[in-house]
Amino acid sequence: MTTTILAAIGALTLILHTAVRLPAALAELLRAFLPVITTLAELRAALARGRRRRAS
Secondary structure: OOOHHHHHHHHHHHHHHHHHHHHHHHHHHHHHHHHHHHHHHHHHHHHHHHHHHHHO
């Protein structure tokens, strides 16, 4: 019984610690993907310009 309670408290502590760090980790992940997103947008625009030139 005591072991179960201590295990539950330990698990809850780990979950709360992770939940507190999660928003910062997600923000860092999004910041890391910004250059990729920008590059993909530029590639898409360049491909669209190339298609318009061929069409005319």
